[in-house]
Amino acid sequence: MIIQLQPSIKSEEKQAIITKVNSLGYKTTEVITQRGSYLVGIGKKDFDLRQVGYMKGIADIHRVSDDYKLVSRKWKVEPTAIDLGEGVFIGNGNLSIMAGPCSIENEQQVDLTINHLQANGVRIMRGGVFKPRSSPYAFRGLGIDGLKMWHARARAAGIKIISEVMQVSQIEAMYPYVDVFQVGARNTQNFNLLDELGKVDKPVMIKRGISGTIEELLSSAEYVFSGGNEKLILCERGIRTYEKASRNTMDINAIPILKEKSHLPVVADPSHGIGIRDYVEPIALAALMAGADGIIYETHQRPEEAFSDGQQTLDFDESAQLIRKLKSAFELIASF
Amino acid sequence: MIIQLQPSIKSEEKQAIITKVNSLGYKTTEVITQRGSYLVGIGKKDFDLRQVGYMKGIADIHRVSDDYKLVSRKWKVEPTAIDLGEGVFIGNGNLSIMAGPCSIENEQQVDLTINHLQANGVRIMRGGVFKPRSSPYAFRGLGIDGLKMWHARARAAGIKIISEVMQVSQIEAMYPYVDVFQVGARNTQNFNLLDELGKVDKPVMIKRGISGTIEELLSSAEYVFSGGNEKLILCERGIRTYEKASRNTMDINAIPILKEKSHLPVVADPSHGIGIRDYVEPIALAALMAGADGIIYETHQRPEEAFSDGQQTLDFDESAQLIRKLKSAFELIASF
């Protein structure tokens, strides 16, 4: 059960609602976000919603039986749009293209990438400065100084930044320099990290776990939302299966299913979803056609020299062609 | 190694080639299909192809290191097109839509479906008369009499038939009444069935196994081709994974990978790939965008009354809308 509270609700009114809901066998969690105030009721008993709905201070009340509630479309049918400022939106009818290297490497690379994005009308740049690596001996990224360098250049160009945060202690340091915090596939169920991101007033994109279920992804988003941050984006990036002809198996099914179950925008990552440079384009187009609100992919001026993920990274010519095709496909979808 | 033989080759020339190839440490299999004659050489030693290539009776010679050979694009770069007659083709720039019920049920259903297909310009009808069912107590199809009834009506309407063959003993009986034999996901590695279909002069569409690899699908096609039948179509229909929000996980990655590895047409089955009626359309469109040559899906005049698979079957309105969108998407792809 989700109860949307009126902004003007008085504290004794809220207390009366909580008391009433508890008396019906439901536990309540109060959630205050950038956009509103909610009471989430957890319980199993069935009752007539009108028993509660008439009370003062309630804007709306909804039954939501899934384990995830605040991210469900059952109470919020209208899709959520995320406003990054300067006319950049994610979701709700916008085509969001996010491109850039796997790892931020140096100033020249950042400049070349920004030029490429600007020339092709892309407003969001991806890149890693903290890199989760299976081996402790691999390159772990430029860190916060790399992020600052990147941010200075991107801001000057009107480009927004999405970058991965790996642990709680990085949030505060990264905060001034990112437009979207990305939670990586290995951290989808790092619940402490999700809790802390719930307290932040910046958008968060959560990648599906390496073999996470669709329901687990939604539950992870619920963590952030119930912590107070409803600026959320979901990302399908391929799952682990027995098939070894591709790095991961892009779960194209997840896209329409997530769009149906949740009001949050859904972004697809074909670079990780298939992991092979030659096939990033068809998978990106497929994901858009399946209903994705945006595409995030890896591009680099010289993929063969990239510090990481070169095998799945497009060069700028391939990237420009992909952008052009994505725009055509987006127009086709709009015409349906 | 694949050696394409000249049609005019003399038997002593052929023998000389075999002797030579064997002397290089390669075993040879002779393959004669509807379209040509080949020697497939199996071995590991490396040698200069020109040692063999100069011999009389050879049209061309190619190195193919994969386990599958005759279905590989390494010797045949040009895509294969399958001609069903009356202007109906599969592959090589044609958009093939195959639609119809899971099970053929009765005359009225067949007539309604044929009318629907004709009204929407679809030339190939799918339908099962032998149904593989997990439980021995479930409906197993109308059998050969159902096929005859269906065929009489379809032929009159200029509609081609694709239907599943489950065992060797059905091939002869079905032969006059089908245009494409379908090998189902539970029979992808029924090697005896594949062997026998290699002797047939009708197209065969092989579905990927329930958890078959891409390489296994290609090896199954190799069985049929090396048996003498090169009229082959591959079909991606979703794989079994841990995710339970959909019936199967449509492996969208398989589409561009199969197209790259093989010269055979690739068809996608979104009905089984996701298994949920509401999402068949976006997955069909995604598969086309990923490079599929055709889409096979389930439709029924009243899905809720279908004998089987109703939960993933489109009604005729949904089907008509899907066809319209597929055609638009196909045009877009052609324009890229």
Added chain:
Amino acid sequence: MIIQLQPSIKSEEKQAIITKVNSLGYKTTEVITQRGSYLVGIGKKDFDLRQVGYMKGIADIHRVSDDYKLVSRKWKVEPTAIDLGEGVFIGNGNLSIMAGPCSIENEQQVDLTINHLQANGVRIMRGGVFKPRSSPYAFRGLGIDGLKMWHARARAAGIKIISEVMQVSQIEAMYPYVDVFQVGARNTQNFNLLDELGKVDKPVMIKRGISGTIEELLSSAEYVFSGGNEKLILCERGIRTYEKASRNTMDINAIPILKEKSHLPVVADPSHGIGIRDYVEPIALAALMAGADGIIYETHQRPEEAFSDGQQTLDFDESAQLIRKLKSAFELIASF
């Protein structure tokens, strides 16, 4: 619903039962096996079993809600034992060891293996004469002549034979020469083959599909049982997962679950379950400890020269050690 009929039931009594059961909304299938006669009722409505149970000719009646029925423990709590003759049993407190090569290769190999088995008190020999192979160019087995040669030698030594049948047309030819028909992992859902094996009066061991579920394995057994053959053995042989450090993932969980859900004996195949020679012993012992009634594994006088599966085949010293340890572990279990 399963109705066990009395051997002496009259045909009009049987008809009366069928009419009554149909009137309750249940379809009936009559099953006559080597051991008894049954009516299987398929339906969903709940009713008081005594409405039927009082009728003449009924020995017992049971509610079985699973999709599989005749193989369920819900109507037959007592474990089934399979009698191969000459004092060789599978299931119900016997330790069944089945060992031998992947492929039957020649007379010398058969003799050496039989000697090894006799020296170690093993009564059942495995071996393939029809080999399912992913590639059409691989060795496919010695065929029926190899089986005859093997059978002559095994019978003289009092050794029973288990061997794989791949297609319907092989059943009749193999029948005189095998003691147990094996259905391989690629044929678990070859329903025509299962149907035909239901008509045979010899034991059948069904391997779990390459990525078959436990429920699918039980449903495949139901096919054979409902066809008239209740001499059935189930075999866990590993499933396909994302993990590539082993050939398959031995699903050790399946063993106690199958034993709980079904009255049939359960055999484990550690050779395929892990696929690496050095680890066959610990996995065999683990499977026994988990409740398996028997172990089937590959052994060869010179594994490095075996025609197939050498990498997972024990030599005779390793085999003798495994047998010794299995016997000790079996004694321990009996003492619990």
Added chain:
Amino acid sequence: MIIQLQPSIKSEEKQAIITKVNSLGYKTTEVITQRGSYLVGIGKKDFDLRQVGYMKGIADIHRVSDDYKLVSRKWKVEPTAIDLGEGVFIGNGNLSIMAGPCSIENEQQVDLTINHLQANGVRIMRGGVFKPRSSPYAFRGLGIDGLKMWHARARAAGIKIISEVMQVSQIEAMYPYVDVFQVGARNTQNFNLLDELGKVDKPVMIKRGISGTIEELLSSAEYVFSGGNEKLILCERGIRTYEKASRNTMDINAIPILKEKSHLPVVADPSHGIGIRDYVEPIALAALMAGADGIIYETHQRPEEAFSDGQQTLDFDESAQLIRKLKSAFELIASF
């Protein structure tokens, strides 16, 4: 490459080795643990180890080609034993039983569990005070106060404590009260947490990721070891597969494989590995037989009232029976 340094090595000797190794195209990481000093060399070029091995200050030098190195058996053939004090060891010929509730709930529960363990000779108690939960609305554990309460009681009884640490900030607070830090399946690739646990002088048990590979588990252990902590234990707890008859699929194969690839002790968790109370015993026995050094499982005085995981938790009678059987099986293995 791993270079074990002599305790007495001089700093200029170490520098000379590093310079030499770098000149051969290898990067070096210096690792100082509680037990010794190492240089880990990362590179691909092949060279004669004696070029380096003669240098002063080197105790031993080994080639290790895997991505994980310090946890490999290639340089340390002798199994590692972890000493928890008061005669409690894990690994190297000891049978380690770790039992207790999923969640620590209250004082009475702790007392009852401790009594049960003492009565059955078990020296290590498991229990969670920080619980990772998919849903933000679920019980998240008693926290650090619960740990203190538990620790006071356990220490008085000579019982060691293993408990899960979920984030970096909990390490310091938990340190005085745990004997083994457990890293849960959702944190196996939480690299920041692993880094920090590398600085701690207490044993760490790392659970395999929910769908982690064997190699990823070893690489995660490498993180902790290369951070300075070699008191490591690996834990197999089941992986995610398509099979839904059990909560997870216990990867029994992983046990002998991990024992072969690494010198670290391997513990098995049958409670999570199968997730069904009735089958925990056979899976525990199977895991021991497959080579596990220890078994960790859930037990509770009243499983049906447990705050979490009751469906897979043994009552004390079942637990006592399991301990008795584990001891018998352990004796059998020792006798082999």
